Amino acid sequence: MKRQIILKSRPVGLTVPENFEIREITLPELSNGQVRLTPHTFSVDPYLRGRMNDGPSYIAPFQVGEPIVGGGIARVTESLAEGFKVGEYVSGYMPWQEEIILDSAGLNIVNESIAPLSYYLGVLGMPGLTAYFSLLGIGNLKKGETIVISGAAGAVGIVAGQLAKIAGCRVVGITGGDDKVNYLLNEINLDVAINYKTCRDLSTAVEAACPSGVDVYFDNVGGEISDVVINKINKFARIIICGQISLYNVTSPPAGPRIQGLLLKRSALMQGFLINNYTSKFTEGVQALSLLVKNGELKYTNTTYFGFEKLPEAFLALFEGKNLGKLIVEL
Numbered sequence: 001m002k003r004q005i006i007l008k009s010r011p012v013g014l015t016v017p018e019n020f021e022i023r024e025i026t027l028p029e030l031s032n033g034q035v036r037l038t039p040h041t042f043s044v045d046p047y048l049r050g051r052m053n054d055g056p057s058y059i060a061p062f063q064v065g066e067p068i069v070g071g072g073i074a075r076v077t078e079s080l081a082e083g084f085k086v087g088e089y090v091s092g093y094m095p096w097q098e099e100i101i102l103d104s105a106g107l108n109i110v111n112e113s114i115a116p117l118s119y120y121l122g123v124l125g126m127p128g129l130t131a132y133f134s135l136l137g138i139g140n141l142k143k144g145e146t147i148v149i150s151g152a153a154g155a156v157g158i159v160a161g162q163l164a165k166i167a168g169c170r171v172v173g174i175t176g177g178d179d180k181v182n183y184l185l186n187e188i189n190l191d192v193a194i195n196y197k198t199c200r201d202l203s204t205a206v207e208a209a210c211p212s213g214v215d216v217y218f219d220n221v222g223g224e225i226s227d228v229v230i231n232k233i234n235k236f237a238r239i240i241i242c243g244q245i246s247l248y249n250v251t252s253p254p255a256g257p258r259i260q261g262l263l264l265k266r267s268a269l270m271q272g273f274l275i276n277n278y279t280s281k282f283t284e285g286v287q288a289l290s291l292l293v294k295n296g297e298l299k300y301t302n303t304t305y306f307g308f309e310k311l312p313e314a315f316l317a318l319f320e321g322k323n324l325g326k327l328i329v330e331l
Contacts, residue, residue, distance in 0.1 A: 004097040036078035043071035067095035122326035131159035143168035151220030153180035301325035
């Protein structure tokens with residue numbers, strides 16, 4: 001018998017352990033075109049919280065009583081699919097189970113000789129591609145510009161900050177924790193890092209960090225942090241809406257500034273980014289990011305939990321800001 005983790009109930013506000021349940025399952029024999037997988041690593045991502053709600057969104061909600069599904073890396077242990085061999089590792093969207101049967105369509109073989117397997121869930125996976133394509137498609141970075149990144153020590157923010165530095169920008173990261181500030185300044189060499197949890201006046205800190213104003217804002221968190229940064233934007237600024245983690249657990253949207261007038265006066269662009277809009281370009285993005293990793297220009301880090309049963313705990317930790325870089329669970 002193998003185990004899986006299901007959504008037992010829909011969260012109201014913050015997710016709690018009681019929203020999950022571990023149950024035993026028995027899997028059938030393979031059909032043609034399928035592979036049997038043993039998971040190696042699961043990705044834990046903020047967007048999963050939105051899928052726990054019952055309502056229309058850009059991706060279908062999880063169903064109560066059904067397994068949580070997210071990004072994962074797994075080893076092929078049996079194959080009836082052309083092009084997939086036993087012993088190879090694949091990436092794709094996978095249910096939280098100790099053993100998995102999937103159609104081969106949608107799975108990608110990953111090369112451990114290029115980078116550690118976990119990188120295919122981070123810098124060479126959805127977070128890295130999100131940073132790459134959002135900066136390319138919306139950010140339109142120019143050398144010498146100032147970019148502010150909220151959630152700068154998270155899975156996407158770390159990549160976005162380094163790509164902006166490579167593009168010749170002044171990069172200001174906003175994060176929560178002195179250890180994260182240290183990483184941003186001393187490991188990936190951002191120009192300024194602000195700990196919003198200990199900063200007495202965030203508005204003054206952002207203004208001091210951005211003496212020429214803000215040309216690009218990479219928004220991973222929303223809420224009051226974004227209110228402050230957007231108020232500092234320059235004419236023709238670009239605002240990338242990548243995530244709104246500060247709002248994912250609220251039961252009703254909080255009132256905030258009405259920014260349309262500011263966007264109008266500054267001739268600024270605000271655009272939402274969804275990685276699913278770029279699926280046809282994934283190969284291009286992975287190749288570009290792989291080259292930067294290989295050349296040592298792009299660093300990455302993970303916060304790792306160990307053990308299948310740790311998946312719910314790791315998910316809760318994500319919303320407590322306990323992760324530096326990509327949060328993963330290794331089996």
